Amino acid sequence: MRILISACLLGARCRYDGVSKLQPWISDLAERHILVPVxxxxLGGLPTPRPPAERRGDRVMTRDGGDVTAQYRRGAEEALRLCRLLGCEAALLKERSPSCGSGMVYDGTFTGVLTAGEGVTAELLRAQGIPVYGESRVAELADPI
Ligand code: SF4
Known part of the structure; x- marks a missing residue:
């Protein structure tokens, strides 16, 4: 199975703070599936490191009040384009991110509070019929399909 995956789960230092979040189960997953990192x-044009951002309704705002909605939307469109181009059947995305989060995201107050919702990319992929998994559900992708 070909899986679109958040690059930070592979240890790429692409997070807003430039810190690696390599997951210990990545090697096992890579033996079973073809992983396509994004x-x-x-992809939306933001630098690394960058100010932290959170969803606030339909917008995405940085902690200092910058509106980065356009970059988040552009990145989501690029991720969808690559997903289709490369034939990915599912997406495994970093939880709680304003781009990649699925199920719960930070609530826009920058106080660490989570609320029900999705990141901009997760939302677009799901709307386009791509099954989206957070990393806590990786076991559901353990066996090749
Ligand atoms: Fe990039 Fe998504 Fe990881 Fe954020 S969660 S660093 S947008 S791959």
Missing amino acids: CPEQ
Whole structure:
């Protein structure tokens, strides 16, 4: 199975703070599937490191009040384009991110509070029929399909 995956889960230092979040199960997953890494925030034109951002309704705002909605949307469109171009059947995306989060995201107050919702890329992929998994559900992708 070909899986679109948040590049930061592979240890790429593409997070807003430039810190690696390599997951210990990546090697096992890579033996079973073809992984296609993307970082929607970088694909949308944002630098690394960059100010933290959170969803606030339909917008995405940085902590200092910058509106980065356009970059987040552009990154989501690029991730969808690559997903289709390369024939990915599912997406495994970093939880709680304003781009990649699925199920719960930070609530826009920058106080660490989570609320029900999705990141911009996760939302677009799901709307286009791509099954989206967060990393806590990686076991569901353990066996090749
Ligand atoms: Fe990771 Fe997605 Fe954030 Fe990029 S946009 S750093 S892939 S969670």
